[in-house]
Amino acid sequence: MRFKILIRLKSQILEPQGKVIEQSLKSLGFEDFSNIRQGKLIEIDLPDSLNERERLEKIDAACKKLLVNEIIEEYEVLG
Amino acid sequence: MNFKSAVITFPGSNCDRDALTYLKDLTQGEVLNIWHEESSLPNVDLVILPGGFSFGDYLRSGAMASKSKIIKDVISHANDGRYLLGICNGFQILTEIGLLKGALIQNKSIKFLGKDCYIKKKFNNKFNCNIQNNEVLQIPVAHNEGNFYCDQETLNYLHDEELIAFEYCSSEYSLDDANINGSLDNIAGITNKNKNVLGMMPHPERAYQDFHLSNHGKKIIESILS
Numbered sequence: 001m002r003f004k005i006l007i008r009l010k011s012q013i014l015e016p017q018g019k020v021i022e023q024s025l026k027s028l029g030f031e032d033f034s035n036i037r038q039g040k041l042i043e044i045d046l047p048d049s050l051n052e053r054e055r056l057e058k059i060d061a062a063c064k065k066l067l068v069n070e071i072i073e074e075y076e077v078l079g
Numbered sequence: 080m081n082f083k084s085a086v087i088t089f090p091g092s093n094c095d096r097d098a099l100t101y102l103k104d105l106t107q108g109e110v111l112n113i114w115h116e117e118s119s120l121p122n123v124d125l126v127i128l129p130g131g132f133s134f135g136d137y138l139r140s141g142a143m144a145s146k147s148k149i150i151k152d153v154i155s156h157a158n159d160g161r162y163l164l165g166i167c168n169g170f171q172i173l174t175e176i177g178l179l180k181g182a183l184i185q186n187k188s189i190k191f192l193g194k195d196c197y198i199k200k201k202f203n204n205k206f207n208c209n210i211q212n213n214e215v216l217q218i219p220v221a222h223n224e225g226n227f228y229c230d231q232e233t234l235n236y237l238h239d240e241e242l243i244a245f246e247y248c249s250s251e252y253s254l255d256d257a258n259i260n261g262s263l264d265n266i267a268g269i270t271n272k273n274k275n276v277l278g279m280m281p282h283p284e285r286a287y288q289d290f291h292l293s294n295h296g297k298k299i300i301e302s303i304l305s
Contacts, residue, residue, distance in 0.1 A: 016189045071182045
């Protein structure tokens, strides 16, 4: 089964890439686009033999151990 | 002097050679170069985690390097109270390991900064004890993620425990308009609580030889040896 993990910088942290994307979009005529922030998406395959709880526990452990730095980032697991 | 030191090399490190000559020239002692996959770190007085782009800076700067095999021994080395210095990518690795507080995020300007900068000492420690309180050091930076961030509680802790080693300043010692990358409170380098682990974004190993623009980087090693 395939899982998606969305990782974003915490909302209180300035995300300068999003700001530049926003400026660029505005210059292309998308004047009403605002508060753009860029994050990252990680996709992972896990064996079907694991049950839902085991899969989520493993993903959570991987996020805490390597994938996410919780000082600056937050994450969300999408099924 | 029987001072022994080591530089750890990760795939993508690119300041390891400079760090080796920096230590060889200034300590006059034995200097080891340790590959990140080595399982043990010999007993040395000082370890440098050098600058570069370890593991391509994939995921986050320093994230993958912080999980290398050698890191277990690097943590023991620090816990034994011996000196550990992370420069640039090495600073990022130290925050990812958790030996230092906070994190280094993208420069506020979204520009890679490769230039000389000025720093001054904030609180005294063994890495900067030979530097005067009113002294300005000219040392180069070369980074894309040097913007020091932590939450307010941690920032208070860094001040209260006097763990801020260096701050960006102007050539005239002023903090105004001298924050090159957006770091909280102009922070350029911090130590751990025991003050035997220092992480700094500027590169002292690029400021000590006659052909460098300054030799102020010498003062870090001179302080440690004093």
